[in-house]
Amino acid sequence: MQDPQSHAPAAAPADRPAIEATGLVKTFFDPERGEVQAVRGLDLRCEYGEIFGLLGPNGAGKTTTLRMLAGILVPTDGHASIAGVDAARDPMGVRQRIGFLSGSTGLYPRLTARETLRYFGQLHGIAKGPLEERIEELVEVFQLHEFADGRCEALSTGQKQRVNIARAVVHDPEVLILDEPTTGLDIMAASDMIDFIESRRSSGRCVLFSTHILSEAERLCDRIGVVDHGRTLAVGTLQELRAETGQEWLGDVFKELVQRAAQESAPAS
Amino acid sequence: MIRAPANGYARHRIMASAPSPRAPRGWSAIYHVAAQELRTSLRDRQTVVNSVVLPIVMYPILFWLILQGFLVVQGHKERTTVEVALVGAPERVAQVQAQWMAELDDGPNHTLLRTDWWPNADVETLRANLRAPKASATQEEHSADRPDAVLRLPDPSSDESAQLFIESTRSQSELAGERTSRLVGQWQRDLRDRAAQEKGLGDEDLDPFDVTSHTITAERDQGAFLLSLFLPMMIVFMAVMGAFFPAVDSTAGEKERGTAETTLLLPLSREHVLLGKILSTSTLAFIATILNLTFMGIAARHLVGTLGPKVPFSIEFPFLALLYSLPLIALFCFFVSAVLTALAGLTKSFKEGQAMLGPAQMAFILPAIVGIMPGLKLSVVWALIPVINVVLAVRAILVMEWLPIPYLTTALVLCASAWLAVRLCVRLLSLEALAFAGSSMSLKDLFRRLRQGRATPVGKP
Numbered sequence: 001m002q003d004p005q006s007h008a009p010a011a012a013p014a015d016r017p018a019i020e021a022t023g024l025v026k027t028f029f030d031p032e033r034g035e036v037q038a039v040r041g042l043d044l045r046c047e048y049g050e051i052f053g054l055l056g057p058n059g060a061g062k063t064t065t066l067r068m069l070a071g072i073l074v075p076t077d078g079h080a081s082i083a084g085v086d087a088a089r090d091p092m093g094v095r096q097r098i099g100f101l102s103g104s105t106g107l108y109p110r111l112t113a114r115e116t117l118r119y120f121g122q123l124h125g126i127a128k129g130p131l132e133e134r135i136e137e138l139v140e141v142f143q144l145h146e147f148a149d150g151r152c153e154a155l156s157t158g159q160k161q162r163v164n165i166a167r168a169v170v171h172d173p174e175v176l177i178l179d180e181p182t183t184g185l186d187i188m189a190a191s192d193m194i195d196f197i198e199s200r201r202s203s204g205r206c207v208l209f210s211t212h213i214l215s216e217a218e219r220l221c222d223r224i225g226v227v228d229h230g231r232t233l234a235v236g237t238l239q240e241l242r243a244e245t246g247q248e249w250l251g252d253v254f255k256e257l258v259q260r261a262a263q264e265s266a267p268a269s
Numbered sequence: 270m271i272r273a274p275a276n277g278y279a280r281h282r283i284m285a286s287a288p289s290p291r292a293p294r295g296w297s298a299i300y301h302v303a304a305q306e307l308r309t310s311l312r313d314r315q316t317v318v319n320s321v322v323l324p325i326v327m328y329p330i331l332f333w334l335i336l337q338g339f340l341v342v343q344g345h346k347e348r349t350t351v352e353v354a355l356v357g358a359p360e361r362v363a364q365v366q367a368q369w370m371a372e373l374d375d376g377p378n379h380t381l382l383r384t385d386w387w388p389n390a391d392v393e394t395l396r397a398n399l400r401a402p403k404a405s406a407t408q409e410e411h412s413a414d415r416p417d418a419v420l421r422l423p424d425p426s427s428d429e430s431a432q433l434f435i436e437s438t439r440s441q442s443e444l445a446g447e448r449t450s451r452l453v454g455q456w457q458r459d460l461r462d463r464a465a466q467e468k469g470l471g472d473e474d475l476d477p478f479d480v481t482s483h484t485i486t487a488e489r490d491q492g493a494f495l496l497s498l499f500l501p502m503m504i505v506f507m508a509v510m511g512a513f514f515p516a517v518d519s520t521a522g523e524k525e526r527g528t529a530e531t532t533l534l535l536p537l538s539r540e541h542v543l544l545g546k547i548l549s550t551s552t553l554a555f556i557a558t559i560l561n562l563t564f565m566g567i568a569a570r571h572l573v574g575t576l577g578p579k580v581p582f583s584i585e586f587p588f589l590a591l592l593y594s595l596p597l598i599a600l601f602c603f604f605v606s607a608v609l610t611a612l613a614g615l616t617k618s619f620k621e622g623q624a625m626l627g628p629a630q631m632a633f634i635l636p637a638i639v640g641i642m643p644g645l646k647l648s649v650v651w652a653l654i655p656v657i658n659v660v661l662a663v664r665a666i667l668v669m670e671w672l673p674i675p676y677l678t679t680a681l682v683l684c685a686s687a688w689l690a691v692r693l694c695v696r697l698l699s700l701e702a703l704a705f706a707g708s709s710m711s712l713k714d715l716f717r718r719l720r721q722g723r724a725t726p727v728g729k730p
């Protein structure tokens with residue numbers, strides 16, 4: 001499953017990163033619990049042509065971070081930018097430049113796959129002719145033929161995932177943000193998703209994805225950022241993380257980093 | 270499973286590193302969202318039934334049922350046999366029985382007279398025996414042979430009046446009372462005529478002159494006047510009903526279906542997305558209102574035509590008046606849609622949304638009822654009150670009253686109300702705490718957050 005557009009090299013600007021976040025903080029107000037800090041000063045930098053994995057347990061702040069980067073949550077503090085566009089100041093500009101996919105970005109059930117692609121394509125300003133060609137291209141590549149004109153509500157989970165990926169890349173974004181993209185998918189659909197993520201790297205696009213599945217991170221990521229309790233514990237290639245922790249397996253690397261962080265924060269608290 | 274990319278990839282580049290200058294902005298963006306919302310709403314069976322099918326079929330079916338029900342009840346009443354007991358002074362009883370029997374024999378006899386039931390009982394005994402037994406009564410009491418009405422006739426020499434006893438909670442007893450009253454009335458007139466004849470008086474002495482009333486209003490205008498009493502209220506009802514499901518569907522329904530975050534990702538401002546949703550909801554409310562009025566008018570005209578000369582007016586469907594009312598109706602639909610969309614957005618599921626909007630509908634319906642109170646007329650002061658103003662304005666338009674200043678005030682007030690409702694809707698539904706699937710907020714919690722400044726908008730509203 002490879003996006004044909006991804007074979008056209010993107011004009012990757014050398015002077016700025018694809019994604020940059022510094023000191024990102026997000027505090028929610030909960031009427032019952034008061035202030036809840038989901039992200040506490042997270043730093044991140046992803047380059048064009050890179051697959052960056054955000055690795056962390058449930059509740060580590062991965063989804064909140066990705067939502068802030070996508071311009072759908074406003075950071076309480078810190079700064080985030082996508083392709084040089086400030087996510088807090090111009091969230092719409094950010095949404096125009098990214099493709100975003102998560103478990104909670106469902107498809108409109110009463111639209112067909114083709115109508116969904118057309119709707120998103122129109123809103124991204126693709127002219128009618130090129131848009132129809134692009135839709136046919138995506139139908140071909142993601143093999144949507146059999147169900148492209150059926151309502152999305154009638155599709156299987158795997159079929160929905162394929163349409164959703166096509167939806168996320170209809171405008172050929174330079175940055176793709178994926179939140180636990182293989183969660184809930186069967187083996188075939190998960191494998192398709194991994195193929196697709198790999199296909200984006202070769203054309204100089206950036207993919208940032210969160211996961212708690214270590215094998216996925218090992219296989220796909222150029223660099224990995226380990227996060228826990230809303231903070232970045234370490235960032236580097238798999239080799240760098242191994243060297244830093246002295247552990248061979250990513251699972252052990254992850255555990256070592258979390259334990260170190262807990263020890264460091266214990267005297268302080 | 271997935272086909273490897275064939276040659277001919279990247280026939281053209283869609284986008285490199287900047288958004289397309291062709292991306293819709295402003296009204297174009299709102300139009301795209303509204304069209305998509307409308308398309309999905311019209312594919313929802315519940316919305317189609319509520320906004321299109323029901324307005325078309327409800328009134329013809331309702332009026333047909335009323336007519337059939339009326340005919341069935343009437344026929345049943347005419348065929349029902351009732352028993353009337355005559356008690357009191359024996360000579361009077363005998364006299365009345367003889368006269369009435371003769372009269373009743375002329376037609377189908379569905380009124381039976383009897384003189385054997387407690388003939389000499391006092392009033393209290395009659396009351397006690399006529400009353401239906403309680404649930405705890407014995408079998409004998411239940412099967413007691415009671416008449417449906419009792420006419421107690423006094424002695425002619427006494428000053429006492431005749432008394433008719435019925436049990437008003439029993440329809441058969443009510444019917445017996447009606448028939449007895451008719452017979453008594455006829456008997457009274459006969460006695461009066463006989464006495465007058467004996468004194469040499471004629472009809473002209475008893476009724477020296479007649480009074481007949483004539484209206485100078487044309488039958489058609491009477492119909493328009495009657496329509497103006499309830500049609501404006503129906504406009505409010507139908508606008509609210511028509512906006513109900515689409516408002517819930519586009520907000521709480523979206524959260525329930527897991528597409529709320531997909532909508533947040535649209536490359537548009539939150540304001541434009543919400544305006545598109547409100548526009549779609551108000552279009553459906555407008556369609557529902559117009560369809561409803563049209564088919565109600567057609568059905569009412571048919572009903573009046575069926576009843577024929579019994580009805581002293583005719584109903585002409587007020588096409589022209591409704592045409593003049595359309596701008597006000599459209600503004601009102603937009604206002605209602607914005608308010609209902611804002612409220613439904615506070616909830617996280619269809620069920621919660623319906624529960625929230627149920628009572629909220631009363632905020633529109635109660636002022637609409639006030640607006641149809643007799644004697645109330647559109648003035649500049651009334652035109653300042655939303656809902657009441659639209660009811661009174663449409664009422665005035667239906668009877669073709671020309672009130673330029675109050676009409677203009679009504680339009681301006683509706684515009685201002687709609688604008689405020691849209692601002693409220695955008696402010697509320699742009700809150701992070703409400704935007705995602707599974708998020709909801711009670712009104713109390715909302716006010717607390719707003720007061721504490723804890724209401725963070727999603728991206729830039």
